[in-house]
Amino acid sequence: MRAVFGTDLLWWEALLLILGGVAAGAVNSVAGGGSMLTVPLLVLAGVPGGEANGSNRVGILTSNVAAVATFRRLGVEGLVHAARVVVPMLIGGAIGSYAVANLLDDDTFETVFGLIMVPIIILTVRKPKVRANATPWSLPAVIAVFLVIGIYGGAFQAGIGLVLLAALSRSGFDLVTANSIKVIVNTAVTMVALPVYIWQGQVVWLPAIVLAVGLTIGGSLGARLAVFGGEVLIRRVMVVAAVALAGRLVGLY
Secondary structure (H helix, E strand, C coil), X not given: CCCECCCCCCHHHHHHHHHHHHHHHHHHXXXXXXXXXXXXXXXXXXXXXXXXXXXXXXXXXXXXXXXXXXXXXXXCCCHHHHHHHHHHHHHHHHHHHHHHHHHCCHHHHHXXXXXXXXXXXXXHHCCXXXXXCCCCCCHHHHHHHHHHXXXXXXXXXXXXXXXXXXXXXXXXXXXXXXXXXXXXXXXXXXXXXXXXXXXXCXXXXXXXXXXXXXXXXXXXXXXXXXHHCHHHHHHHHHHHHHHHXXXXXCCCC
């Protein structure tokens, strides 16, 4: 087991991580896609691609735990509905995190992540619609779909909230319940994936904790901004930043 406890951070890098975390946490609290900003920001702060992917999970965990608690305080309990999707997601999350931690070097991860950001940016601009009248999937289909989503979430995380909302709507859940289940499932998958990255020495703790502060603040702020429409502006700014960072990751400049 290798542990990475820190790296030198310049003040402006720490500021970028906090501000980016706030924006990403706010967007994640509404739907998802925040990791397409936070992972490249970690890379920009000097964290190699593989370690950036692992370090990002620290803030993802804290922000999702806060969201779960908020849903419970508001009386929305998704746990009773989550069992049939949590198990395949956990299995997939373990597979995905182990695979990416052991099979992709930093340069390859950064290129792959940059390419993945393109469809995620599209999903962020055109959020999947939750259709209340959609025909629910059968149980075998639910297991297969959420196993694949779990593998993706364990490996890359970015945009998993958007994909989960779309999939949960086809599993027979309304929007509020789907959001509640989404944060529970994200918490569970992250609790499985994060120890894998820690064990592989792919968490750099100082930037991870700085980013987690921003993500946690953003998660709380996002619920309030969504009521007043502020989430639209944050989403637009985040998309522009993500496009620029994606170009850097794939080596366009």
